[in-house]
Amino acid sequence: MPNKQEPLLKAVGLTKEFGFGRQKTLAVAGVDIELKEGEVITIVGESGSGKTTFAKMILGLIAPTGGEIYFQGQLRDISTYKKKLEYWKNIQAIFQDPYSAYNIFHKIDSVLMDCIRMRGGGNLPHKEKVKMMTEACSFVNLKFEELTNKYPFELSGGQMQRLMIARIFLLDPKILIADEITSMIDACSRATILDMLMELRDKIGMTVIFITHDVGLAYYVSDKVYIMEKGLFVESGTPDEVILHPKEPYTKRLISDVPKIYEEWDLSTV
Ligand SMILES: Nc1ncnc2c1ncn2[C@@H]1O[C@H](COP(=O)(O)OP(=O)(O)OP(=O)(O)O)[C@@H](O)[C@H]1O
Numbered sequence: 001m002p003n004k005q006e007p008l009l010k011a012v013g014l015t016k017e018f019g020f021g022r023q024k025t026l027a028v029a030g031v032d033i034e035l036k037e038g039e040v041i042t043i044v045g046e047s048g049s050g051k052t053t054f055a056k057m058i059l060g061l062i063a064p065t066g067g068e069i070y071f072q073g074q075l076r077d078i079s080t081y082k083k084k085l086e087y088w089k090n091i092q093a094i095f096q097d098p099y100s101a102y103n104i105f106h107k108i109d110s111v112l113m114d115c116i117r118m119r120g121g122g123n124l125p126h127k128e129k130v131k132m133m134t135e136a137c138s139f140v141n142l143k144f145e146e147l148t149n150k151y152p153f154e155l156s157g158g159q160m161q162r163l164m165i166a167r168i169f170l171l172d173p174k175i176l177i178a179d180e181i182t183s184m185i186d187a188c189s190r191a192t193i194l195d196m197l198m199e200l201r202d203k204i205g206m207t208v209i210f211i212t213h214d215v216g217l218a219y220y221v222s223d224k225v226y227i228m229e230k231g232l233f234v235e236s237g238t239p240d241e242v243i244l245h246p247k248e249p250y251t252k253r254l255i256s257d258v259p260k261i262y263e264e265w266d267l268s269t270v
């Protein structure tokens with residue numbers, strides 16, 4: 001049993017260096033982080049600061065060149081494909097471009113069916129699976145009956161984003177990483193998507209890592225904000241500490257790029 005005192009996920013000195021010799025890029029320069037169960041954090045930083053690289057190492061999509069990752073108190077072991085699949089039951093991601101997340105040749109019901117299979121529900125009666133998929137779709141205000149025969153590219157951008165959340169609903173991960181998911185959509189859909197994600201967070205108690213340029217989003221959703229500069233977390237704390245009372249010049253500059261965080265994020269009118 002996982003020890004409740006243990007952080008759900010911990011990284012120590014996590015490092016990624018790309019390339020060799022003169023071409024070397026230190027994308028992530030030795031970062032430490034601890035995530036508790038149910039915690040929502042946001043990583044904010046300018047383009048190229050290492051956010052996605054950090055996320056991909058946590059996800060097990062690229063191998064670190066230094067440091068360790070602990071999951072539920074144990075050194076993470078994804079040395080075989082089978083262990084990776086087991087790890088991915090716990091940690092899932094949604095990325096900026098929703099279209100890239102799907103196999104375009106698979107109809108939507110098979111996309112959702114895959115999620116049920118990944119969670120070990122492959123042998124459930126068909127009726128039960130349909131019930132689960134219908135529930136997942138209605139959670140994000142999509143009608144499963146209207147989607148069954150469609151391909152992902154037949155959906156609008158907003159519907160695609162919601163389908164991604166329906167997938168997460170079915171996958172039921174412990175940790176979700178959302179990398180720039182709201183940068184392509186308008187303010188209204190952005191608020192809807194975030195609200196749905198936060199509702200899902202409350203429902204299944206998942207830990208969420210948001211990655212964004214958007215200081216307003218960080219302020220609105222997070223328990224803790226991490227500011228990333230050149231592969232390092234240069235400042236972290238509660239949104240009030242970091243966004244309202246930043247200490248680092250870099251953080252101050254990021255924030256001054258976003259003058260109207262409150263007006264923009266007033267959701268009472270949505
Ligand atoms: N596969 C790769 N090979 C070589 N260098 C890479 C690779 N992936 C990323 N980098 C470099 O690592 C650094 C960090 O990139 P990363 O994608 O993590 O930044 P980011 O913070 O996610 O930026 P953005 O906000 O633009 O998405 C950059 O200098 C980038 O060029």
Ligand SMILES: [Mg+2]
Nearest residue numbers: 051052053179
């Ligand atoms: Mg990125």
